[in-house]
Amino acid sequence: MSKVIAVISGKGGVGKTTTTANIGLGIAMQMKQCVVVDFDIGQRNLDMILGLENRVVYDMVQVMDGEAALDQALIRSKANRNLHFLPASQTKDKSVLESAKIKQLLDELKKKFEYVILDAPAGIESGFEHTIEFADSAIVVVNPEVSSIRDSDRAIGILDSKSQLVKDGKEVEKKLIINRFDPDMVEKGEMLDSDDILEILGIELLGIVPEDKGVIDASNQGQPIIMNEKSQAGKAYKRISKRICGNKTPIVKPKASKGGIMGRLKGIFS
Amino acid sequence: MKCRQYNVKIFEIGLDDPNSFRDFIDANLVLIKNHLLSLKGTLDETTKEFLDERGLKYVCNMELPLPGRGVNEFCLTKSDESSDSKAEESSSVITDEEPEEFKMDPLKIVKGPLRSGQYIQHNGDVLSTDRINSGAKIAAMGSVVALGKVDGDISSAGDCIIITPTKKGNILFHGTRIDGEKLIFPLNLIRFEGDDIVIKPISKKEFN
Ligand SMILES: Nc1ncnc2c1ncn2[C@@H]1O[C@H](COP(=O)(O)OP(=O)(O)OP(=O)(O)O)[C@@H](O)[C@H]1O
Ligand SMILES: [Mg+2]
Numbered sequence: 253m254s255k256v257i258a259v260i261s262g263k264g265g266v267g268k269t270t271t272t273a274n275i276g277l278g279i280a281m282q283m284k285q286c287v288v289v290d291f292d293i294g295q296r297n298l299d300m301i302l303g304l305e306n307r308v309v310y311d312m313v314q315v316m317d318g319e320a321a322l323d324q325a326l327i328r329s330k331a332n333r334n335l336h337f338l339p340a341s342q343t344k345d346k347s348v349l350e351s352a353k354i355k356q357l358l359d360e361l362k363k364k365f366e367y368v369i370l371d372a373p374a375g376i377e378s379g380f381e382h383t384i385e386f387a388d389s390a391i392v393v394v395n396p397e398v399s400s401i402r403d404s405d406r407a408i409g410i411l412d413s414k415s416q417l418v419k420d421g422k423e424v425e426k427k428l429i430i431n432r433f434d435p436d437m438v439e440k441g442e443m444l445d446s447d448d449i450l451e452i453l454g455i456e457l458l459g460i461v462p463e464d465k466g467v468i469d470a471s472n473q474g475q476p477i478i479m480n481e482k483s484q485a486g487k488a489y490k491r492i493s494k495r496i497c498g499n500k501t502p503i504v505k506p507k508a509s510k511g512g513i514m515g516r517l518k519g520i521f522s
Numbered sequence: 523m524k525c526r527q528y529n530v531k532i533f534e535i536g537l538d539d540p541n542s543f544r545d546f547i548d549a550n551l552v553l554i555k556n557h558l559l560s561l562k563g564t565l566d567e568t569t570k571e572f573l574d575e576r577g578l579k580y581v582c583n584m585e586l587p588l589p590g591r592g593v594n595e596f597c598l599t600k601s602d603e604s605s606d607s608k609a610e611e612s613s614s615v616i617t618d619e620e621p622e623e624f625k626m627d628p629l630k631i632v633k634g635p636l637r638s639g640q641y642i643q644h645n646g647d648v649l650s651t652d653r654i655n656s657g658a659k660i661a662a663m664g665s666v667v668a669l670g671k672v673d674g675d676i677s678s679a680g681d682c683i684i685i686t687p688t689k690k691g692n693i694l695f696h697g698t699r700i701d702g703e704k705l706i707f708p709l710n711l712i713r714f715e716g717d718d719i720v721i722k723p724i725s726k727k728e729f730n
Pocket of ligand 2: 268269270292338371372373
């Protein structure tokens with residue numbers, strides 16, 4: 253049974269696209285057929301983070317409108333053959349999306365792939381609603397700050413009232429990724445701790461991804477951080493991907509660097 | 523002559539500061555829209571228009587037969603202008619029955635967290651068993667009991683609010699803001715005692 257997972261956040265810029273790219277690749281590394289779909293119509297980003305921008309010929313909207321076949325638009329990742337990518341349209345805006353066409357597209361993707369990951373646009377408007385409409389499950393990405401938490405709380409509320417599964421009397425599975433977590437700041441009382449966030453949002457934790465400067469460079473290079481064996485954020489994404497594929501990998505909470513430079517060095521090499 | 527007795531809810535409010543008056547009305551519209559406003563002070567044209575736009579009924583500087591605090595309703599007897607056929611049905615001239623529009627709806631139970639953007643507006647009592655998150659709101663004509671953590675807004679025009687400690691939540695009881703610093707008990711009971719709003723810990727006695 254294949255699964256459609258929407259990656260959502262409410263607030264923009266918290267790491268949805270970064271998460272989509274990394275778990276897409278992570279799931280592919282688990283030998284599962286996976287496709288990542290950019291639902292951020294008009295603000296295409298996922299192609300760049302995956303390093304595939306120069307391969308885009310057709311987009312998702314053209315497939316939905318019958319201007320291109322799905323196989324023509326799908327791009328296979330060079331980093332992992334199990335990963336495919338379906339780009340967003342950069343020229344049109346989100347008003348082009350229609351429920352019936354989205355359903356048809358997702359049904360087609362489900363026949364080909366075990367995991368269909370949708371990268372939602374920022375906000376809670378129509379583009380967001382279309383992304384969650386036919387999702388079986390949602391990954392909620394938050395940053396440890398109050399505005400991000402409140403916005404994702406809002407997004408969860410909308411998910412719980414507008415998704416097709418809920419309308420059919422079922423539940424949409426929801427899991428949380430806390431991204432850009434900085435244990436040193438938490439220790440200093442400058443950042444919300446993961447427990448506080450979980451208590452507010454009341455959904456299951458899928459993983460905690462630390463703040464990691466390497467993420468930005470990795471994205472610029474089109475080489476998602478998960479490919480970097482040494483990176484803490486990359487390792488976190490790897491564990492998350494395993495959990496998505498059903499492995500019982502324990503949650504690792506990033507630890508604060510204990511006292512001075514030696515402690516910090518230890519932290520890096522542990 | 524035929525008459526009928528109605529129970530009307532009165533909301534008394536001063537007009538000394540027109541701006542904060544209008545802000546207050548808009549902020550509490552849900553709660554006071556079914557009340558008769560008893561205004562004290564000078565009623566200018568702008569405020570009149572403001573009230574009319576919102577369909578609010580009011581009297582100004584009227585001496586009301588209010589028998590003191592605790593009785594927040596009084597009876598207004600008015601003649602029945604209905605046609606003869608209808609008058610036949612209501613043979614009893616004065617009735618004690620509450621008119622339909624003032625009857626409260628049954629208790630509303632909110633299970634699971636109330637999330638940002640979710641808004642419960644209820645003409646009756648509300649029981650919330652889980653969190654009320656920042657950006658969520660409950661407005662009830664009756665009492666509100668909130669057993670989970672409250673970071674959102676609650677307003678009640680009922681007998682009481684029962685609530686856990688909160689510093690973030692915006693709590694209004696009959697239009698009066700409750701200072702979060704005063705909610706110091708594990709469960710706080712907010713209600714009128716005479717003219718004053720008092721906050722007490724919920725004791726076992728209250729449940730009996
Ligand atoms: N764990 C992390 N550590 C450091 N930087 C990060 C991390 N995760 C994401 N970023 C950076 O944050 C920025 C926003 O990330 P991203 O584009 O993935 O967010 P988004 O939620 O998709 O944004 P939008 O809502 O605009 O689509 C990027 O510059 C990204 O490199
Ligand atoms: Mg994005």
